[in-house]
Amino acid sequence: MIENERMDVPELLESVSLLVPEETATENDITVRDIWDYLVHDEWEIALGLLEELGDGRKFPLTFWEKLAEAAAQLRLERSAAWCRWRCSEIRNGVIRADLTLRPAAGARRTTPVSGAGVLRAMWDIGHLSPTGGRPVSxxxxxxxxxxxxxxxxxxxxxxxxxxxxxxxxxxxxxQITMHEDRTVAGTAVILDVHRPATAMPAG
Incomplete structure (x- = not known):
């Protein structure tokens, strides 16, 4: 991302906009042409949020999310920057969406909320068996x-x-898989869909 460091927010957002096909639209029928209007009027935060929305559920190249992350960081939008960096990691490592239910505080080690912003590095029993018959976690x-x-x-x-x-x-x-933060079960999840790593995607 060395080239991104030489770009300011407008240049980053314009560069990202060029990666979006003109026919792509949000649920509210916002297209990249609308985003250009916001860029012309220096409404960078709105443009960034709409670009994030356009990226949801679509396969854009790694560069799309890298440049959005850099723009969000320069605008000091911490949640947006974290989300864009997260999407980069999904492209590199794949992503599994799941319906997770945590155990109540009275029956589990955890008594505090789980951060929603990709901070928790949990262990998961996803069905592997060790040579000794144990249940290794991933x-x-x-x-x-x-x-x-x-x-x-x-x-x-x-x-x-x-x-x-x-x-x-x-x-x-x-x-069904189980979440662990120690030997006890912290939660149970049912997998909804699986997306494999896409590191072979072109950088744009």
Whole structure:
């Protein structure tokens, strides 16, 4: 990202806009042409938010999210910067979306909320067996969709980015996995969909 460091916010956002096909639209029918209007009037924060929205659910190149992350960081939009960096990690390592239910505080080690912004590095039992018959765990970072945090006993759709993608190649929608922060079960999740790493995608 050395080239990004020489670019200011307007240049970064203009560069990102050029990666969006003209026919791409948000649920509210906002297109890249609308974003250009905001850029012309120096409404950078609005333009950035709309570019994030255009990127949701679509396969844009790594450069799209890298430059958005840099622009958000320069605008001091910490949550947006974290989200864009997270999307970069999803492209590199793949992502598993799941319906997670945490155990209530009274029955689990955790008594405080889980951060929703990709901070927690949890262990997951995803069905592997060790040569001795034990249940090894695999590590994945966790992002809670549409919520700043998830309370004990709470339920939400989460996004998991595996630390070692090769450990997760067998998981599939409908499979149940368990979350751990120690030997005890911290939560139970049902996999909704799986997206494999896309590191071979062109940088744009």
């Amino acid at each position: 590590i994945a970072f966790l992002w809670v969709e549409n919520m700043p945090m998830l309370e004990p006993g709470g339920r939400a759709t989460v996004r998991l980015v595996p630390l070692t993608p090769a450990h997760w190649t067998h998981v599939q929608p409908g499979q």
